[in-house]
Amino acid sequence: VLPDFNAQTMDLSVQPGNNFYQYANGGWMKNNPLPDDAGRYGTFDKLREDNQKKVKNLLLEASTSQQENGSSMQQIGAFYATGMDTLQIEQQGLQPLQEELQNIKDVKNSADLQKLIAHFHNKGIATLFHFYGSPDKKNSEWMIAQLAQGGLGLTDRDYYLAKDSRSQKIKSEYLIHLKKMFALMGYSEEEAQTKAEVVMKVETRLAQASMTRLQRRDPHKTYNKKNLEELQKLTPQLDWNLYLKEIHLDYRGDFNVAQPEFFGEVNQMLKEVPLSEWKDYLQWKLIRSAAPYLPKAFVDQSFAFYGKILSGNPKIKPRWKRVLEASNSALGEAIGKEFVQRHFPPEAKTRMVTLVHNLRLAMKDRIQNLAWMSETTKEKALEKLQAINVKIGYPEKFRDYSSLEIDRKSYLENVWNAKQFNIAYKRAKIGKKVDKSEWFMTPQTVNAYYSPQNNEIVFPAAILQPPFFYLDADDAVNYGAIGVVIGHEMTHGFDDKGRLYDKNGNLNTWWTKEDGEQFNERTQVLVDQYNSFIVLDTVHANGKLSLGENIADLGGLNISYTAFQKANSQNPGTETIDGFTPDQRFFLAYARIWAQNIRDAEILRRTKEDVHSLGKYRVNGPLVHMPEFYKAFGIQEQAPMFKPQKDRAIIW
Numbered sequence: 091v092l093p094d095f096n097a098q099t100m101d102l103s104v105q106p107g108n109n110f111y112q113y114a115n116g117g118w119m120k121n122n123p124l125p126d127d128a129g130r131y132g133t134f135d136k137l138r139e140d141n142q143k144k145v146k147n148l149l150l151e152a153s154t155s156q157q158e159n160g161s162s163m164q165q166i167g168a169f170y171a172t173g174m175d176t177l178q179i180e181q182q183g184l185q186p187l188q189e190e191l192q193n194i195k196d197v198k199n200s201a202d203l204q205k206l207i208a209h210f211h212n213k214g215i216a217t218l219f220h221f222y223g224s225p226d227k228k229n230s231e232w233m234i235a236q237l238a239q240g241g242l243g244l245t246d247r248d249y250y251l252a253k254d255s256r257s258q259k260i261k262s263e264y265l266i267h268l269k270k271m272f273a274l275m276g277y278s279e280e281e282a283q284t285k286a287e288v289v290m291k292v293e294t295r296l297a298q299a300s301m302t303r304l305q306r307r308d309p310h311k312t313y314n315k316k317n318l319e320e321l322q323k324l325t326p327q328l329d330w331n332l333y334l335k336e337i338h339l340d341y342r343g344d345f346n347v348a349q350p351e352f353f354g355e356v357n358q359m360l361k362e363v364p365l366s367e368w369k370d371y372l373q374w375k376l377i378r379s380a381a382p383y384l385p386k387a388f389v390d391q392s393f394a395f396y397g398k399i400l401s402g403n404p405k406i407k408p409r410w411k412r413v414l415e416a417s418n419s420a421l422g423e424a425i426g427k428e429f430v431q432r433h434f435p436p437e438a439k440t441r442m443v444t445l446v447h448n449l450r451l452a453m454k455d456r457i458q459n460l461a462w463m464s465e466t467t468k469e470k471a472l473e474k475l476q477a478i479n480v481k482i483g484y485p486e487k488f489r490d491y492s493s494l495e496i497d498r499k500s501y502l503e504n505v506w507n508a509k510q511f512n513i514a515y516k517r518a519k520i521g522k523k524v525d526k527s528e529w530f531m532t533p534q535t536v537n538a539y540y541s542p543q544n545n546e547i548v549f550p551a552a553i554l555q556p557p558f559f560y561l562d563a564d565d566a567v568n569y570g571a572i573g574v575v576i577g578h579e580m581t582h583g584f585d586d587k588g589r590l591y592d593k594n595g596n597l598n599t600w601w602t603k604e605d606g607e608q609f610n611e612r613t614q615v616l617v618d619q620y621n622s623f624i625v626l627d628t629v630h631a632n633g634k635l636s637l638g639e640n641i642a643d644l645g646g647l648n649i650s651y652t653a654f655q656k657a658n659s660q661n662p663g664t665e666t667i668d669g670f671t672p673d674q675r676f677f678l679a680y681a682r683i684w685a686q687n688i689r690d691a692e693i694l695r696r697t698k699e700d701v702h703s704l705g706k707y708r709v710n711g712p713l714v715h716m717p718e719f720y721k722a723f724g725i726q727e728q729a730p731m732f733k734p735q736k737d738r739a740i741i742w
């Protein structure tokens with residue numbers, strides 16, 4: 091497979107300096123219309139889909155051939171088979187839910203209620219708040235308990251509160267959805283209506299006490315460490331000893347309360363909201379969480395709201411894709427182990443190691459040459475860069491799933507068993523030293539990440555494929571695509587949030603005051619630039635929410651371009667391929683990874699909920715700050731994309 095930059099995949103009727111995204115991707119967008127089951131479809135999503143087909147073959151193999159009892163392949167096969175067995179699912183109806191529904195009915199007092207919330211948390215049924223373990227932000231070697239806001243059925247707290255027409259529409263459609271779901275459970279019209287209103291009331295109160303997405307991006311605001319006694323004082327109505335007992339966790343260490351005000355409100359609500367209303371709320375949490383694994387009527391109604399209304403998708407994804415996703419979250423590393431054996435060539439890892447090494451050297455160069463940063467801060471930045479840990483392909487040691495029970499009796503039961511197993515596995519880490527070998531994405535995931543607390547960049551096997559990574563393509567293309575992704579993840583250690591952590595992953599200021607001010611001034615250029623983008627009608631992009639990603643895109647491009655120049659000076663590739671120079675191919679390869687078609691509803695949803703900018707702006711946004719881009723395509727001052735030097739952002 092080789093990259094294809096030609097009249098079929100590009101739009102040569104557009105000047106590169108007018109709209110580079112359209113110029114580079116116009117043909118691709120025309121040839122790859124939106125499928126009915128997607129809110130967005132781009133080269134990224136296409137790779138995801140190709141990848142899903144590989145995983146599907148694995149699941150089919152596991153489910154249709156004889157597997158050793160208790161082996162991973164038996165578990166994978168049985169899980170997939172129960173998910174695909176719609177006949178059995180229809181026959182069982184709401185039977186698999188009965189026990190939990192009875193548990194809700196049996197709640198007689200606040201202690202019962204709290205016990206049941208803990209029990210729901212054990213099964214991964216999102217209710218009221220989140221409890222989980224993660225490293226202490228100021229002592230990154232240790233796992234502590236984390237408490238965070240939660241309990242909403244809508245995907246952003248603003249939908250309950252904001253007065254804009256989209257939020258209001260989503261809110262009223264949500265109320266209809268709630269009512270329909272209660273009706274499906276067998277309640278009369280009237281009962282369903284009352285219950286829906288109760289849920290809306292409870293969730294709106296939680297929403298009012300919740301932080302916005304922007305507030306949650308501030309790691310200082312969400313760092314409020316308390317011991318058990320202090321936590322108990324914050325929420326006297328919530329018996330934390332009881333909670334810990336119910337989740338089977340013997341823990342007396344610290345708790346980070348990400349949103350103390352939210353928990354203050356939960357405490358107040360436990361005093362004020364009548365038990366009958368809590369029961370309606372719990373029923374909704376149960377049915378919402380179980381719906382994808384229940385009969386078709388529940389699946390369809392769930393999709394009608396979360397798929398159609400929120401993302402604008404006309405059609406639900408085929409069943410195999412949905413069951414595959416559930417399989418991945420249930421048995422991720424078991425599937426991943428089989429996946430890399432079949433689909434990950436060792437050469438890919440070797441090539442990546444070299445690329446990452448060159449990217450690190452390039453970033454080192456760039457930091458040393460930064461005109462705006464003092465030597466003191468530079469020294470610390472270089473130490474942090476040097477300390478970044480790199481993971482490529484798959485974990486050194488895969489998880490052991492042998493004690494997880496998966497059979498062919500019930501899909502929902504399998505899902506719950508797996509959730510319980512995975513949650514218990516993660517909880518057992520609380521109060522212990524951080525396991526730095528752990529991965530937060532499975533090898534079959536088409537994505538990559540930076541973890542500020544581990545100060546590491548991670549590239550799962552599945553992203554190391556075209557159009558990100560080509561084993562046989564010219565350097566220009568690999569630096570333009572996967573190289574920029576590597577640089578992007580590295581830059582996350584130095585974006586508006588990542589820069590607040592030191593080389594050991596602790597929230598700790600290593601910047602001089604002046605350098606911090608310089609950084610803010612420089613990144614404000616990006617905030618203003620993205621705020622000025624009109625994504626649809628009168629709706630603007632959110633420059634503050636997407637700032638970290640935009641800094642990383644610009645940094646990634648600059649760093650990878652520098653690395654590419656270095657590689658090229660040792661081994662000059664000057665010949666044009668398909669009529670494009672190496673520099674041009676670098677930028678075209680970058681643009682291609684963000685080629686996408688997207689629905690209006692999905693544009694609006696992502697602009698509200700997603701920290702990443704839309705494809706068009708991930709391309710045109712950062713490129714205008716790069717003189718190398720103008721030079722590569724001979725773009726002159728008169729061109730619409732041209733930005734005078736004084737308006738360009740120079741950050742990393």
Ligand SMILES: [Zn+2]
Nearest residue numbers: 578582639642
């Ligand atoms: Zn990112």
